[in-house]
Amino acid sequence: MYSNFKYLVLVMTMLFSFPALAGDAKYDPGTDSPAIGEQDKYASVRDTLQTCFSCHGDKGASTIGTFPILAGQEFYYMYVQLKDMKKGLRASAVMSPIVADMEKADLKLLAQYFSEQSWPKTDYTIDSKRAKAARLVADAGQCAACHLGTLKGNSRVPRISNQHPEYLKNTMHDFKNNIRKNAPAIATLFKTFNEKEIQDIADYLASFNAE
């Protein structure tokens, strides 16, 4: 059993360590992007995008469980991840070499491109008993305080609803095992989850009704 108090203290600490989450203005992806009126603002990354599509699916609408959906994910969140993967703060055997030699301006354009696509429809389900168990963990861990009621995120906070469960499970393990070191407070949260809780939460988020 987990204690609600343990989660509450943790979440309070996390809220303080992310002051920008408390109702800050939405990050504006338009800032220092190419001038309006240019024919194709993504011209410099068109070829690179094809590489991204080869794993993340056409326009980022991944259909493979281990490759996260990028289409419609938050711009600023993705930009931070790409920079952190480049720096190795979020170590990724697959992604870090891909972004190693890319300029910040292109990382920003890639993140912007994917954030402008629509999130694809997925059809994951979870049985009601496991959903109930997961909801208790989600409520205690106050996921909605940061990821919002739809769990679609905002700005620096990612969308977690309807993401592939395999990816969600992998990344929660990466937080837990200090492979994803770019958000220590979030990692601390996942260290309190046991294996069954991680499984249940991943399937719950994947099947979440975000409408």
Ligand code: HEC
């Ligand atoms: C060879 C397959 C492959 C290619 C090509 C690839 N990715 Fe990835 N990508 C992955 C995998 C696997 C992950 C999960 C990695 C992890 O968590 O360590 C990932 C994670 C990401 C994430 C983090 C998503 C999240 O929800 O945190 C972003 C952003 C991303 N990729 C963007 C890109 C972009 C932009 C490109 C093209 C330049 C690209 N990827 C090319 C496989 C790939």
Ligand code: HEC
């Ligand atoms: C204090 C705010 C906060 C709370 C509470 C919170 N999160 Fe997050 N979460 C974040 C932020 C910020 C990130 C992005 C971290 C980063 O940049 O790597 C994140 C990242 C994630 C990711 C990685 C998503 C991806 O695409 O890789 C998952 C999964 C996740 N959170 C699940 C949860 C769950 C489940 C709960 C509740 C049990 C929760 N979070 C509670 C702020 C929060």
